[in-house]
Amino acid sequence: xxxxxxxxxxxxxxxxxxxxxxxxxxxxxxxxxxxxxxxxxxxxxxxxxxxxxxxxxxxxxxxxxxxxxxxxxxxxxxxxxxxxxxxxxxxxxxxxxxxxxxxxxxxxxxxxxxxxxxxxxxxxxxxxxxxxxxxxxxxxxxxxxxxxxxxxxxxxxxxxxxxxxxxxxxxxxxxxxxxxxxxxxxxxxxxxxxxxxxxxxxxxxxxxxxxxxxxxxxxxxxxxxxxxxxxxxxxxxxxxxxxxxxxxxxxxxxxxxxxxxxxxxxxxxxxxxxxxxxxxxxxxxxxxxxxxxxxxxxxxxxxxxxxxxxxxxxxxxxxxxxxxxxxxxxxxxxxxxxxxxxxxxxxxxxxxxxxxxxxxxxxxxxxxxxxxxxxxxxxxxxxxxxxxxxxxxxxxxxxx
Amino acid sequence: xxxxxxxxxxxxxxxxxxxxxxxxxxxxxxxxxxxxxxxxxxxxxxxxxxxxxxxxxxxxxxxxxxxxxxxxxxxxxxxxxxxxxxxxxxxxxxxxxxxxxxxxxxxxxxxxxxxxxxxxxxxxxxxxxxxxxxxxxxxxxxxxxxxxxxxxxxxxxxxxxxxxxxxxxxxxxxxxxxxxxxxxxxxxxxxxxxxxxxxxxxxxxxxxxxxxxxxxxxxxxxxxxxxxxxxxxxxxxxxxxxxxxxxxxxxxxxxxxxxxxxxxxxxxxxxxxxxxxxxxxxxxxxxxxxxxxxxxxxxxxxxxxxxxxxxxxxxxxxxxxxxxxxxxxxxxxxxxxxxxxxx
Numbered sequence: 115x116x117x118x119x120x121x122x123x124x125x126x127x128x129x130x131x132x133x134x135x136x137x138x139x140x141x142x143x144x145x146x147x148x149x150x151x152x153x154x155x156x157x158x159x160x161x162x163x164x165x166x167x168x169x170x171x172x173x174x175x176x177x178x179x180x181x182x183x184x185x186x187x188x189x190x191x192x193x194x195x196x197x198x199x200x201x202x203x204x205x206x207x208x209x210x211x212x213x214x215x216x217x218x219x220x221x222x223x224x225x226x227x228x229x230x231x232x233x234x235x236x237x238x239x240x241x242x243x244x245x246x247x248x249x250x251x252x253x254x255x256x257x258x259x260x261x262x263x264x265x266x267x268x269x270x271x272x273x274x275x276x277x278x279x280x281x282x283x284x285x286x287x288x289x290x291x292x293x294x295x296x297x298x299x300x301x302x303x304x305x306x307x308x309x310x311x312x313x314x315x316x317x318x319x320x321x322x323x324x325x326x327x328x329x330x331x332x333x334x335x336x337x338x339x340x341x342x343x344x345x346x347x348x349x350x351x352x353x354x355x356x357x358x359x360x361x362x363x364x365x366x367x368x369x370x371x372x373x374x375x376x377x378x379x380x381x382x383x384x385x386x387x388x389x390x391x392x393x394x395x396x397x398x399x400x401x402x403x404x405x406x407x408x409x410x411x412x413x414x415x416x417x418x419x420x421x422x423x424x425x426x427x428x429x430x431x432x433x434x435x436x437x438x439x440x441x442x443x444x445x446x447x448x449x450x451x452x453x454x455x456x457x458x459x460x461x462x463x464x465x466x467x468x469x470x471x472x473x474x475x476x477x478x479x480x481x482x483x484x485x486x487x488x489x490x491x492x493x494x495x496x497x498x499x500x501x502x503x504x505x506x507x508x509x510x511x512x513x514x
Numbered sequence: 515x516x517x518x519x520x521x522x523x524x525x526x527x528x529x530x531x532x533x534x535x536x537x538x539x540x541x542x543x544x545x546x547x548x549x550x551x552x553x554x555x556x557x558x559x560x561x562x563x564x565x566x567x568x569x570x571x572x573x574x575x576x577x578x579x580x581x582x583x584x585x586x587x588x589x590x591x592x593x594x595x596x597x598x599x600x601x602x603x604x605x606x607x608x609x610x611x612x613x614x615x616x617x618x619x620x621x622x623x624x625x626x627x628x629x630x631x632x633x634x635x636x637x638x639x640x641x642x643x644x645x646x647x648x649x650x651x652x653x654x655x656x657x658x659x660x661x662x663x664x665x666x667x668x669x670x671x672x673x674x675x676x677x678x679x680x681x682x683x684x685x686x687x688x689x690x691x692x693x694x695x696x697x698x699x700x701x702x703x704x705x706x707x708x709x710x711x712x713x714x715x716x717x718x719x720x721x722x723x724x725x726x727x728x729x730x731x732x733x734x735x736x737x738x739x740x741x742x743x744x745x746x747x748x749x750x751x752x753x754x755x756x757x758x759x760x761x762x763x764x765x766x767x768x769x770x771x772x773x774x775x776x777x778x779x780x781x782x783x784x785x786x787x788x789x790x791x792x793x794x795x796x797x798x799x800x801x802x803x804x805x806x807x808x809x810x811x812x813x814x815x816x817x818x819x820x821x822x823x824x825x826x827x828x829x830x831x832x833x834x835x836x837x838x839x840x841x842x843x844x845x846x847x848x849x850x851x852x853x854x855x856x857x
Contacts, residue, residue: 183646249834257827471657
């Protein structure tokens with residue numbers, strides 16, 4: 115279907131079903147019950163899942179295929195957000211021109227940065243992209259927000275004000291981002307018994323875009339162009355000797371992933387019409403690296419899994435506090451209960467970043483292939499256990 | 515003329531910090547071939563060594579002084595630090611006052627131990643892995659170290675004042691024959707600069723004039739051959755990692771009075787120090803030091819009112835701009851050797 119083989123088609127269909135039914139899947143607990151805090155099916159979080167999914171899919175096209183580790187991808191996300199908000203300010207709250215412009219601007223910006231940074235490879239490339247991203251952050255945060263020339267509105271962040279031109283805005287249209295009149299915040303609530311499900315227009319827009327982007331990523335992975343990118347990763351020198359110049363390919367990959375990031379940034383602004391410089395900071399770039407690695411770099415589904423995993427646990431972990439912990443450990447004797455709470459306390463709430471850092475180190479050390487590799491290993495282990503250990507021993511991995 | 519000298523002096527303290535961190539980064543890269551994203555965290559740990567020493571020295575016990583009354587009429591409670599009780603009030607007060615320089619003594623063994631533990635515990639396992647993995651694992655480590663410090667010391671900057679004898683400023687302009695008040699320069703910045711010169715000189719002398727340093731230099735040039743000669747080069751490289759951590763830590767200890775330490779100070783410096791290393795030339799120790807001072811001074815020139823009114827915010831991006839220009843025109847860096855990370 116759509117030029118995909120059977121395996122990829124089923125993968126795409128699974129992803130499509132999961133994203134479309136996400137409001138049900140992510141809300142397994144009845145509203146108001148004690149477990150309701152583990153529900154993730156509210157619009158804001160679901161939007162973040164798919165938006166960061168798009169961001170990570172794009173990052174994976176660069177890092178997973180070519181092996182170039184960019185530490186500055188958040189810059190493209192930020193640029194996308196800024197251009198989307200500018201479209202809101204100048205034209206109207208319609209999201210289509212905003213998203214279109216954010217992709218175009220991110221593409222131009224990544225072409226510029228990619229052209230310079232891709233002159234070097236390896237560590238140099240990582241450092242260069244990091245430097246560029248920090249420079250963009252400094253530009254957005256202070257340089258481009260002076261009274262003479264205010265492009266980014268500095269610390270406050272760029273937002274739409276009442277005296278902005280908005281030349282296509284009509285009174286009949288909603289006063290927030292919309293798609294031809296359908297507000298991004300309009301939510302249909304479905305109550306079934308004790309359960310309550312939210313169907314949000316913005317989420318479904320993002321979800322449809324993510325499916326299209328996922329499909330594009332599959333096509334890129336399976337195309338001759340994708341093979342070229344893999345060749346860059348496996349042995350660039352041999353590629354050079356064959357008479358091929360790898361730079362156009364890597365630059366194309368860089369720009370494509372920059373466009374994905376810009377799209378994610380545009381969608382972010384479309385869900386909440388505000389753009390701040392902190393989106394471009396290098397910690398944000400680190401986060402997308404984290405998502406991709408955690409899910410499994412170079413795999414199709416990995417980045418999406420990683421993005422969902424990190425955003426979900428970020429949300430849950432930062433919500434848990436000592437009172438909830440005391441409830442959990444209440445079956446233990448008093449002294450032990452306090453001790454357990456004391457042990458777990460640094461890792462929850464504001465300490466979520468500590469958990470994230472440790473998790474990240476553990477994944478890089480023990481599971482470089484991420485969650486996908488973990489799943490494969492687990493699957494293999496279960497299969498081997500069924501077949502018996504003797505058979506497993508005769509199997510050998512092919513040498514590198 | 516005096517304005518130029520003033521800007522050069524102003525750039526020296528930041529330049530010193532860049533140079534020290536970049537020196538450590540280059541040492542680690544040159545010996546072990548690892549890019550250490552956790553190096554900024556080491557700088558920060560050093561700064562928090564000073565905070566810890568300050569807190570330890572200020573540990574005190576409370577006594578009730580019946581002869582004095584506070585404003586509510588209750589007997590006054592007096593806090594006496596233990597050091598004042600042990601060494602007498604005057605000596606004790608001086609010790610507390612000099613807590614930052616004293617922290618240097620305290621920080622050296624701690625930083626060596628932290629560096630040694632880091633290399634043996636984590637980085638050792640990553641020599642055979644791709645550079646991307648090394649970057650990622652040290653990046654994760656940096657987050658962890660940063661969050662641990664944040665957990666114990668909080669998110670706000672902590673004041674670590676310099677000794678009162680070294681507070682205030684010198685009128686350097688008067689010494690050089692300019693008008694009074696032309697060049698006013700805080701004493702602690704001069705101390706910091708002198709300190710960094712001593713440390714940098716010490717590291718270079720250690721590498722140049724000791725047998726140990728000679729072996730390390732030989733190992734940097736050709737690790738395999740040195741190993742074949744029956745020298746345990748890994749052990750020496752581990753010690754060099756400890757020394758690099760020590761350099762970063764000491765830079766952090768002394769930097770406290772210039773800028774109150776907070777948990778993310780390391781990361782702020784790390785990005786710039788990477789740029790410094792790239793500009794200086796990856797793997798070149800003199801290049802790292804020279805580029806550190808150069809970029810520090812450049813940044814201070816870009817912060818003058820004249821520069822910031824001509825191009826607003828130029829001081830924030832000048833370093834990156836210079837780095838980009840250098841990389842485009844001379845990709846090897848200022849003093850980079852041929853063949854190091856050239857592919």
